Amino acid sequence: MKTKRIDKTFEELKQKKEKALVGFLSAGDPDLNTSLKIIESMCAAGLDIIELGIPFSDPTADGPVIQRSSARALKKGITIKTVLEMTRKIRTYSDIPIILFSYYNPIHSYGAKAFYNDSVSSGADGVLVVDLPPEESDEMTSKWPGNELALIRLIAPTTPIERMKKIAQESSGFLYLVSKTGVTGSAGLDTQEVTVNSRLLGSITNLPICVGFGISEPEDVRKIAPDVDGIVVGSAFERIIEENLNNPNLDQILGEKVSKLKAATKL
Amino acid sequence: MNSLINKESLTDGFAPLKTIACPDSNGHFGIYGGRYVGETLMPAILELEEAYNRITPQEKFKKELNDLLELYTGRPTPLFHAKRLSEHLKGASIYLKREDLAHTGAHKINNTLGQALLAKWMGKKKVIAETGAGQHGVATATAAALFGMECKIFMGTEDIKRQAPNVLRMELLGAQVVPVESGTGTLKDAMNEAMRYWVGAVVDTFYIIGSVAGPHPYPMMVRDFQKIIGIEARKQIMDLAGRLPDLLIACVGGGSNAMGLFFPFIDDPVEMTGVEAAGKGISSGKHAATLGEGSVGVLHGSKSYVLQDKNGQIIEAHSISAGLDYPGVGPEHALFKDIKRANYVSIDDNQALDAFKKLCMLEGIIPALESSHAIAYAMQQAPRMNKDSIIIVNLSGRGDKDLGIVSTIFK
Numbered sequence: 001m002k003t004k005r006i007d008k009t010f011e012e013l014k015q016k017k018e019k020a021l022v023g024f025l026s027a028g029d030p031d032l033n034t035s036l037k038i039i040e041s042m043c044a045a046g047l048d049i050i051e052l053g054i055p056f057s058d059p060t061a062d063g064p065v066i067q068r069s070s071a072r073a074l075k076k077g078i079t080i081k082t083v084l085e086m087t088r089k090i091r092t093y094s095d096i097p098i099i100l101f102s103y104y105n106p107i108h109s110y111g112a113k114a115f116y117n118d119s120v121s122s123g124a125d126g127v128l129v130v131d132l133p134p135e136e137s138d139e140m141t142s143k144w145p146g147n148e149l150a151l152i153r154l155i156a157p158t159t160p161i162e163r164m165k166k167i168a169q170e171s172s173g174f175l176y177l178v179s180k181t182g183v184t185g186s187a188g189l190d191t192q193e194v195t196v197n198s199r200l201l202g203s204i205t206n207l208p209i210c211v212g213f214g215i216s217e218p219e220d221v222r223k224i225a226p227d228v229d230g231i232v233v234g235s236a237f238e239r240i241i242e243e244n245l246n247n248p249n250l251d252q253i254l255g256e257k258v259s260k261l262k263a264a265t266k267l
Numbered sequence: 268m269n270s271l272i273n274k275e276s277l278t279d280g281f282a283p284l285k286t287i288a289c290p291d292s293n294g295h296f297g298i299y300g301g302r303y304v305g306e307t308l309m310p311a312i313l314e315l316e317e318a319y320n321r322i323t324p325q326e327k328f329k330k331e332l333n334d335l336l337e338l339y340t341g342r343p344t345p346l347f348h349a350k351r352l353s354e355h356l357k358g359a360s361i362y363l364k365r366e367d368l369a370h371t372g373a374h375k376i377n378n379t380l381g382q383a384l385l386a387k388w389m390g391k392k393k394v395i396a397e398t399g400a401g402q403h404g405v406a407t408a409t410a411a412a413l414f415g416m417e418c419k420i421f422m423g424t425e426d427i428k429r430q431a432p433n434v435l436r437m438e439l440l441g442a443q444v445v446p447v448e449s450g451t452g453t454l455k456d457a458m459n460e461a462m463r464y465w466v467g468a469v470v471d472t473f474y475i476i477g478s479v480a481g482p483h484p485y486p487m488m489v490r491d492f493q494k495i496i497g498i499e500a501r502k503q504i505m506d507l508a509g510r511l512p513d514l515l516i517a518c519v520g521g522g523s524n525a526m527g528l529f530f531p532f533i534d535d536p537v538e539m540t541g542v543e544a545a546g547k548g549i550s551s552g553k554h555a556a557t558l559g560e561g562s563v564g565v566l567h568g569s570k571s572y573v574l575q576d577k578n579g580q581i582i583e584a585h586s587i588s589a590g591l592d593y594p595g596v597g598p599e600h601a602l603f604k605d606i607k608r609a610n611y612v613s614i615d616d617n618q619a620l621d622a623f624k625k626l627c628m629l630e631g632i633i634p635a636l637e638s639s640h641a642i643a644y645a646m647q648q649a650p651r652m653n654k655d656s657i658i659i660v661n662l663s664g665r666g667d668k669d670l671g672i673v674s675t676i677f678k
């Protein structure tokens with residue numbers, strides 16, 4: 001698969017001896033315009049990769065913070081179409097890799113082929129479908145008419161090593177290592193466990209590894225960064241959004257959070 | 268009454284039936300079923316499938332389960348000829364498969380004993396479950412108490428209100444009932460939360476899913492634990508009437524009591540009808556007729572029919588009966604619908620309440636509101652069939668849990 005923007009980002013970061021800061025946001029939370037402003041501010045503050053969450057009514061892999069953010073976006077009428085329009089807008093000012101993050105049902109409903117075509121033409125680089133394991137993903141990718149969209153796969157702490165190898169072989173772009181057995185935003189991050197799992201995964205793949213779930217503070221980032229290629233932060237951003245729903249400086253606050261986290265990715 | 272069915276027939280519960288083409292090795296029933304879960308859960312459901320295939324065919328396991336079904340649950344449950352109801356309707360003879368007489372008052376116990384025993388064999392000491400009507404929660408809490416397991420039940424806050432007696436029962440049985448506030452506080456939301464909890468606890472916790480829904484191997488496993496209903500009913504009707512029935516009727520929430528009754532008859536010339544909840548009426552949009560009004564989608568780990576909007580967002584279901592109030596349905600029913608092996612209809616809240624009253628007055632049986640949907644459809648069909656015809660209705664549960672709802676309506 002062609003994953004030009006993703007590959008380029010990781011290469012450049014390597015030269016600069018930095019790790020990628022990957023930001024997850026529920027697209028359109030708290031509303032379309034604010035969301036676009038937030039994204040612009042986060043990009044300007046040094047975000048390396050963005051994951052745009054397509055909201056879903058029944059997000060079973062997400063903790064309460066992202067559940068609520070998804071519900072707010074849905075209330076504002078955000079759909080795949082809106083998220084693709086947002087992607088197009090981001091492309092007018094940035095080459096940042098954009099990963100669409102979704103549950104399978106909205107994509108199934110949109111149609112796998114149309115989803116591929118519209119994602120590529122709007123400038124998205126990859127898609128991560130959280131409830132579509134390798135066992136089922138052929139039904140989606142077999143309908144893709146090209147190979148310009150990376151399918152980002154998850155590796156969990158529960159994934160046995162043989163399965164890890166198989167998943168890694170079929171992947172492109174980067175691998176997303178789930179930091180702990182739990183839904184997004186769970187407390188109790190064990191950075192040592194993450195390090196062990198990252199090194200294990202690193203020993204069987206050449207793909208970049210990004211770690212996420214439950215990472216919120218620069219100290220965590222600093223501890224995990226040496227053993228991975230990127231760090232994903234989601235619930236921590238969404239928590240800030242939720243706490244500042246009517247704050248006109250929301251975009252600035254998130255930009256500042258990105259700067260702090262980004263600084264911690266520089267070795 | 269126990270002589271209606273001989274003992275070794277209970278062992279048939281796991282004997283291969285003629286037609287076991289489904290699911291395929293990846294858990295697909297045609298285009299339905301499958302395993303649509305996050306990576307964290309994948310190893311656990313693969314492990315479960317392996318354990319299910321390895322453990323449940325063993326004689327020792329079968330004997331342990333059959334003994335429980337007989338001596339603890341009280342199986343076989345009777346097949347009762349509802350003569351006064353049949354006479355009243357002036358048509359087909361109606362027989363009731365009395366799952367309401369199984370221990371804990373519904374068919375759900377067949378499945379929870381099977382899964383909890385499997386959990387025990389796998390060395391798991393903690394179980395969780397979702398529940399709507401509370402019957403699956405009670406049956407899980409019961410099995411957990413019997414095996415000395417720690418038990419958590421996820422239940423929507425609306426259901427906690429409308430099925431209060433079952434909440435108390437679960438607590439008495441030592442289970443922790445976790446209230447779920449999200450969505451409409453009903454079965455779908457309880458299942459969402461159970462799945463989330465499982466993601467965090469998957470290493471040592473067994474998730475006992477309560478219907479023929481969820482990712483593979485659940486739809487197959489729950490069907491196999493529930494098919495004892497149909498195996499018994501088939502023998503019993505042959506003994507009582509000397510022939511196969513013309514029509515099987517069962518209510519469909521996720522579809523476990525229906526599949527349990529239907530499956531052993533799939534190779535027979537017998538019609539099958541699943542009854543979904545039409546809630547306040549199909550045209551009101553407030554219903555739970557997933558097969559009737561839904562479209563193909565993915566919810567709670569499998570592909571099947573779901574109630575969804577044009578963007579693939581799940582729509583809330585509605586029914587007076589908490590056990591049918593669910594916007595999804597088991598994948599094997601989706602296949603049965605498509606290949607026309609079964610027929611799916613719907614019955615609204617008022618029709619179910621009428622049937623509830625009729626069964627109380629004519630037969631001295633207080634049915635669950637879920638089962639009342641099946642009775643209501645039998646009441647529509649029986650008069651259209653001739654007197655020699657036979658209908659078997661799955662009386663999936665008893666109605667004690669519903670007295671609160673019913674008393675406010677009948678006042």
Ligand SMILES: Cc1ncc(COP(=O)(O)O)c(C=O)c1O
Nearest residue numbers: 402520521522523524590663664
């Ligand atoms: C008595 C009874 N019947 C039916 C159902 C519906 O479930 P299923 O369709 O899986 O049989 C329930 C669910 O709670 C129930 O309690």
